[in-house]
Amino acid sequence: MNQVVISFRQRARGGASAPMFLWSLVMAVVLVSYVVERHGRGGVVAVGIIATALFGAVLGWRRRTGLVVVAPFFSWLVAWFPLVIASMVRHGFLGGLVLGFVTVTLGWFVIGGLELLELALVASLVARLRGGSGPDVVVYGPGEGPRG
Numbered sequence: 001m002n003q004v005v006i007s008f009r010q011r012a013r014g015g016a017s018a019p020m021f022l023w024s025l026v027m028a029v030v031l032v033s034y035v036v037e038r039h040g041r042g043g044v045v046a047v048g049i050i051a052t053a054l055f056g057a058v059l060g061w062r063r064r065t066g067l068v069v070v071a072p073f074f075s076w077l078v079a080w081f082p083l084v085i086a087s088m089v090r091h092g093f094l095g096g097l098v099l100g101f102v103t104v105t106l107g108w109f110v111i112g113g114l115e116l117l118e119l120a121l122v123a124s125l126v127a128r129l130r131g132g133s134g135p136d137v138v139v140y141g142p143g144e145g146p147r148g
Contacts, residue, residue, distance in 0.1 A: 016056055016064040021078075023055040029080035031111070035086040049118070056119040060126025068119040072112035080104055 030048040034041055059067055087100030 016059060016062055016067055019055060019058045019146070020067065020074060022043040022077040023051055023071070024078040026051045027075045027115075028082050031079050032082050035083060036090055050117045052115055053122050056122030057126045059119065060123035060128075061130060063127055063130075065123045065127055068116060068123055071119055072115040075115065076108050076112060080108075 030044055032052070033044045034048075037044065055071070056068070059065055059071075079136060083104045084097065084100035088096030089104060090096060091099050
């Protein structure tokens with residue numbers, strides 16, 4: 001009888017939902033501050049870049065690099081309503097409502113793309129620097145290796 005044994009090794013280290021939620025809240029505050037403030041936006045942008053780099057490092061360290069695709073969308077879900085409100089505060093009710101819907105929805109392609117790029121770069125760099133834990137998959141064919 002031919003026997004093939006496949007063993008998967010778990011590589012992920014710990015969950016990342018709490019850091020992702022915390023990062024999303026920080027990004028929502030950063031984006032709302034950017035929309036509401038008229039001056040001093042450079043510091044707010046720097047906080048967003050640093051927070052995204054730190055979150056990317058957490059994803060890389062915990063080997064959760066697949067979440068870099070989901071994280072910008074989750075951040076958009078958290079920040080969407082506060083950004084529409086911030087737009088209404090800055091531009092008035094009706095103008096802010098229309099501008100907020102358009103800006104938040106269409107502008108998020110740019111913001112989400114930049115977040116995705118930064119998260120992917122930092123997470124993959126940290127994961128590579130951390131090193132692997134051995135082969136991902138071990139396959140034993142018929143008559144090879146241990147039997148159980």
